[in-house]
Structures are given as C-alpha cells and as structure tokens.
Amino acid sequence: MCGIAAIIHRNGSGDVGQEMTSMLRALKHRGPDSTGFALYGEATANEYIMRFKVAEQEDLARGFYIHQEIEDRKATVDQRMIDMGVEILSQEAATEYAYRYRLKFDGDMRRLADFIEEVEGAEILSIGEGLELVKDLGDADVVSGQYGLAQFNGTHGIGHTRMATESDVDIRSAHPYWAYPFKDVAVVHNGQLTNYWNGRRALEHRGHRFVSNCDSELIAVYLADKMDQGTDLETAMTDSLDELDGVFTYVVATSDKLGMAKDVMAAKPMVVYEDDNTVVLASEEVAIRSIFPHEIDTFDPYEGEVRVWQR
Amino acid sequence: MATLEDTHKSYGMGMHTEQLRGRSLETFFSVDDQDHGNFTLPDAFHVDMEKIGEIDAQDMEIVDINRQIRELMKSGHGHIVIKNPLAKHSLGVGILNRLRLEFDGSLGYFGCGLIDGPNVTIKGRVGWSCAENMMSGTLVVEKNAGSTFGAAIRGGDLVCRGDVGSRTGIDQKGGTILVGGSTGAFSCFMMQRGRLIVLGNAGKNLGDSMYDGTIYVGGEIASLGVDAVPGDLNKFEIDWLEHKLALYGMAAPNGAARLQKIVAGKQLWNYDNLEPHEKKIIL
Numbered sequence: 001m002c003g004i005a006a007i008i009h010r011n012g013s014g015d016v017g018q019e020m021t022s023m024l025r026a027l028k029h030r031g032p033d034s035t036g037f038a039l040y041g042e043a044t045a046n047e048y049i050m051r052f053k054v055a056e057q058e059d060l061a062r063g064f065y066i067h068q069e070i071e072d073r074k075a076t077v078d079q080r081m082i083d084m085g086v087e088i089l090s091q092e093a094a095t096e097y098a099y100r101y102r103l104k105f106d107g108d109m110r111r112l113a114d115f116i117e118e119v120e121g122a123e124i125l126s127i128g129e130g131l132e133l134v135k136d137l138g139d140a141d142v143v144s145g146q147y148g149l150a151q152f153n154g155t156h157g158i159g160h161t162r163m164a165t166e167s168d169v170d171i172r173s174a175h176p177y178w179a180y181p182f183k184d185v186a187v188v189h190n191g192q193l194t195n196y197w198n199g200r201r202a203l204e205h206r207g208h209r210f211v212s213n214c215d216s217e218l219i220a221v222y223l224a225d226k227m228d229q230g231t232d233l234e235t236a237m238t239d240s241l242d243e244l245d246g247v248f249t250y251v252v253a254t255s256d257k258l259g260m261a262k263d264v265m266a267a268k269p270m271v272v273y274e275d276d277n278t279v280v281l282a283s284e285e286v287a288i289r290s291i292f293p294h295e296i297d298t299f300d301p302y303e304g305e306v307r308v309w310q311r
Numbered sequence: 312m313a314t315l316e317d318t319h320k321s322y323g324m325g326m327h328t329e330q331l332r333g334r335s336l337e338t339f340f341s342v343d344d345q346d347h348g349n350f351t352l353p354d355a356f357h358v359d360m361e362k363i364g365e366i367d368a369q370d371m372e373i374v375d376i377n378r379q380i381r382e383l384m385k386s387g388h389g390h391i392v393i394k395n396p397l398a399k400h401s402l403g404v405g406i407l408n409r410l411r412l413e414f415d416g417s418l419g420y421f422g423c424g425l426i427d428g429p430n431v432t433i434k435g436r437v438g439w440s441c442a443e444n445m446m447s448g449t450l451v452v453e454k455n456a457g458s459t460f461g462a463a464i465r466g467g468d469l470v471c472r473g474d475v476g477s478r479t480g481i482d483q484k485g486g487t488i489l490v491g492g493s494t495g496a497f498s499c500f501m502m503q504r505g506r507l508i509v510l511g512n513a514g515k516n517l518g519d520s521m522y523d524g525t526i527y528v529g530g531e532i533a534s535l536g537v538d539a540v541p542g543d544l545n546k547f548e549i550d551w552l553e554h555k556l557a558l559y560g561m562a563a564p565n566g567a568a569r570l571q572k573i574v575a576g577k578q579l580w581n582y583d584n585l586e587p588h589e590k591k592i593i594l
Contacts, residue, residue: 266458266477266495269439285398285438286419293397295416298436299455300476302514303496 003027008156017152023287024140031163034174036135038186039157043129055097110181128184135174160188177220184255189216191248259308266303358389369395526573542574
C-alpha cells in the first residue's frame with residue numbers, strides 16, 4: 001500500500017509545493033517510509049535543473065570518513081560535468097548528500113548521466129527544464145521542510161508516500177522515478193508488478209539502466225523505452241496495461257502533461273477531481289479534501305483506464 | 312446436472328424460488344412508522360426521531376466523531392447531522408440502532424460499515440467499501456461511490472445515484488443494491504443472495520462465480536463472468552423493481568420490463584458435488 005497524488009494547474013501556476021505537501025500529509029497512513037515529490041516549475045530556455053545525490057541517508061551513520069567521501073564524490077561529479085562541457089550556473093546543497101544544480105548543456109544527456117552515475121554513490125534523481133525531483137526518508141512534512149518545498153511555485157506535480165513491501169527503505173527505492181534519460185518525465189506508482197524481473201531483463205538487454213530493485217522503476221524505464229522508440233505518452237501508457245502484470249495504478253508527468261493508468265483488475269485506488277482550471281488525483285479523497293475543503297464532485301476511474309491531461 | 316442446457320438450467324432445477332423477504336423489507340425498520348416500537352436489537356438506544364443533533368467533524372478525529380454519534384444516540388437523538396466529514400475514513404460505523412443519519416459531504420473508506428438499522432443519507436461521494444457488511448436499514452449516496460460498494464451486505468437497501476467502482480456487491484448475501492449510474496468490473500463476484508440493480512452499464516465479468524442472487528442491468532454489459540447467465544423477468548419482479556426504484560425516486564431508462572436479468576447458472580454453486588468436467592470450468 002502506497003499513497004500517490006498529483007495536481008496540474010491548467011492555466012498558469014500555483015503553490016504546488018504547498019499543495020502536494022498537504023495532500024501527501026493526508027496520505028501518510030498509506031506509507032510512512034519515504035516521501036517523494038516531482039514538481040514542475042516554469043522552464044527557463046536552454047537551462048536545466050539537475051537534482052542528484054552522492055550518498056544514502058543511512059550511509060551517514062557508517063564509516064569513519066563518510067563526510068570526506070561525500071565531499072570527494074561531489075568534487076568528482078563536478079569535475080566530470082566540466083569535462084563533459086556542462087556550464088554550472090548555480091548550485092545548492094539541500095542536504096549534505098543531495099544537491100540541486102542549474103546548468104547549461106547541449107550534448108548527449110544519456111552520456112552525461114552515465115558518466116556522473118559511474119561515481120560511487122552518485123544517482124541523478126532528475127534532469128529537466130522544469131522538473132525538480134526530491135525524495136528522502138520520512139513523512140511529507142519532514143521531506144518538504146528539509147528541501148524547502150513549501151515555497152515552490154509551479155504548474156504541476158506528482159508525489160508519493162511509500163510503504164516498502166518488496167524493496168529496501170532508502171532513497172534509491174523511493175518514488176518518484178525519473179524516466180532516465182528523458183528530461184522532465186517522472187512516475188509514481190501504487191501496487192505490485194509481478195513480471196518485474198522479466199521486464200527488467202528485457203529492458204536491460206536494450207541498454208537501459210536500473211538503479212534500484214524496486215518494481216516501480218520498471219514503469220519509468222518502460223515508458224522511457226517506448227518514448228525512445230517514438231511512441232507518444234498515451235499510447236505507451238495504454239500498451240503498459242497489457243505488458244505490465246500485476247495490480248497497479250500509476251501517475252506520470254511530463255513537462256506539459258499529467259497522465260494516469262489503472263490496471264485491468266482495478267485493484268488499486270484512484271480518485272479524480274477535474275474542473276476547467278485544475279485536475280487533482282489521489283489514492284484517497286481525503287487528500288483532495290485537504291486542499292479543496294468545499295463540496296466537489298469526484299469519481300473513480302474504471303479498470304484498464306488511461307487518462308492524460310494537457311496543461 | 313451435467314446434461315442440462317447452458318441457459319436456464321437453474322430454472323430447470325427449480326432453483327429460482329427465492330422469496331423476497333428479509334429484515335430490510337419488514338416495516339419495523341421504517342423511520343416513518345409512528346409507533347416504531349418493534350425494534351428489538353439488544354442494547355439499542357431509545358431515540359426520538361424528531362430530536363436533531365449536529366456534529367461539526369471539521370477538526371475532529373474519526374474515533375471522536377463516532378463516539379459523539381453514540382453519545383447523541385444515548386441522549387435520545389434520533390436524527391443526527393454530520394457537517395464537514397471531509398472524506399474521513401470509517402465514519403458512522405457499527406450503528407445498531409434506529410437512526411436518521413445525514414452526512415453533509417463525502418466519506419472516505421469503510422463509511423457506515425457494519426450498520427444494522429439506521430437510515431443514512433450521504434450528500435457527497437463515498438470511498439471504498441461503503442456499507443460493508445450492512446445488515447439492515449437504508450443508505451443513500453447522492454454522488455459517486457468507490458470500489459467494493461456494499462461488499463458482503465446481508466440486508467437493507469444500499470443506493471448510489473451516481474457511478475460506482477469495481478467489485479460492487481462482492482460476496483453479497485442479501486439486501487438490495489441500487490446504482491443509478493454504471494458499475495465497474497467484477498460486480499457481484501461470488502454473490503450468494505440478494506439483488507443488484509444497475510440502471511447504467513456494467514463492467515466486464517459481471518456476476519463472476521455467483522452462487523445465487525439476481526442482477527438487473529439497464530444499460531450494456533461488457534461481459535458476463537463464469538457461470539452468470541441471462542434469465543427471464545416475470546411480472547412479479549417487474550412490479551417489485553418499479554416499486555423499489557420508485558422508493559428512491561429512480562426509474563429504469565426504458566422501463567423495468569426492459570432490464571436485463573442475470574442469474575447464476577448453478578454449475579459452480581455446489582462445488583463438492585461437481586462432475587469432473589464442470590470442475591474444469593473453475594480450475
């Protein structure tokens with residue numbers, strides 16, 4: 001059992017940081033292990049935002065020289081970025097082990113990502129023009145406070161509260177997953193995929209990388225693979241209903257779209273609220289009510305349903 | 312059993328003689344009954360149906376709201392209004408009393424589960440497993456409902472004026488579920504008794520593995536489940552359907568006589584006595 005939530009402002013922007021924090025707080029009972037946000041701000045031309053980490057939270061409690069190692073890893077990442085021709089415009093440290101860089105780069109994104117992730121402990125959480133992906137252990141208030149998300153103004157966002165069932169409690173197994181190496185694509189998922197290993201092996205043979213053993217990562221990589229072949233998002237999501245086994249409901253966001261898919265057994269919940277300006281999705285209506293306390297009309301999508309909303 | 316035709320075999324076996332009876336149809340549960348003195352549940356509170364109590368659930372915890380409902384019933388309130396339920400879970404559960412209960416908003420999961428007796432109105436939407444294990448009384452949802460609406464109910468009338476999710480009436484053992492809109496997949500999965508009336512469409516695998524009971528559908532059926540077969544409406548049923556729907560201000564889109572009736576094929580109903588080839592259907 002996990003909690004997923006999403007919001008998209010169709011006209012203009014809103015306080016998505018605050019809204020997502022509030023919704024994920026209301027879903028805390030569905031999963032207290034970790035919380036993640038993928039928030040989309042206004043994009044700046046020719047400029048990327050990269051979120052990455054060089055260690056897990058639990059690593060800090062181990063090893064005599066871990067703090068020095070973290071500094072060394074970051075320095076190596078910096079050097080590799082410069083070697084690849086990245087122009088770093090600014091950098092912030094959200095925590096000791098997680099960073100946010102603004103950068104300019106016009107080369108091969110996959111090569112850059114692979115080169116950085118070769119550094120021990122380094123994992124790119126997201127690269128995008130608008131996307132900022134933040135995930136860490138703890139509930140929504142802890143993560144939101146730690147990364148200063150309450151002030152985030154943007155157009156849309158997705159989020160996840162995790163109850164770990166089949167993989168570890170750490171940042172690399174937390175959601176959302178960035179659809180490496182596609183800029184601005186992120187996925188959150190509630191459910192279990194039963195053909196994870198078969199799907200993973202097939203995609204690894206095609207050259208895709210997996211950083212965790214979490215079944216949800218398969219959805220992000222699967223969609224990335226489909227889009228790599230030129231399939232549009234909605235078709236890729238529809239195909240996923242046949243090709244992914246198990247019970248699942250997942251939400252995917254791109255720079256200007258928000259989509260949801262529900263498996264053919266409809267075994268995982270999803271409630272939708274939709275009006276001319278806003279679309280809100282959540283595992284439970286109580287999350288939607290945390291930002292819309294007045295009476296609204298909501299509905300459950302049916303089994304095997306795929307919906308995509310354009311901003 | 313092995314030689315019977317696929318359809319109507321249950322009629323051939325004389326299996327469709329279930330009488331319309333049950334606690335929910337007896338008058339002593341009606342709040343409009345003036346003397347309402349026949350309520351016999353042990354430890355039920357003596358409530359005055361004219362005495363109105365109100366709870367503002369905005370900043371209250373779930374357990375406190377349910378405790379407050381009980382306190383109001385204890386002090387004789389027969390009509391309780393809950394303001395701002397804000398889709399909280401497990402509200403109004405376990406009420407074993409005559410009571411007119413109104414929710415001025417939406418409920419979350421397991422809303423009004425395990426109830427026996429109250430007449431509930433919910434002005435918003437309900438989440439998963441609304442009225443699960445309901446024994447008697449009525450519950451009316453004005454908007455949509457989530458999945459497993461009326462799971463395992465044994466009696467009473469459960470009404471949703473909008474659309475409901477999947478697995479509506481799963482394991483239903485009695486009572487009547489009325490849906491004004493459409494219902495999702497696997498509705499009435501393993502149904503054992505009772506009735507489901509859907510005025511809109513029904514999703515795939517309707518009535519899968521049902522033992523008994525009856526399903527009526529006004530719109531289209533995506534597909535029937537294993538051992539669910541079409542049946543014929545009789546005049547008695549048409550009168551009953553019209554009466555039942557009218558009670559809640561509803562009507563079948565083309566008249567009750569045009570509803571499709573689905574019953575159990577009775578191939579699976581007695582598993583122990585199945586012939587080997589019939590077991591293949593299941594296994």
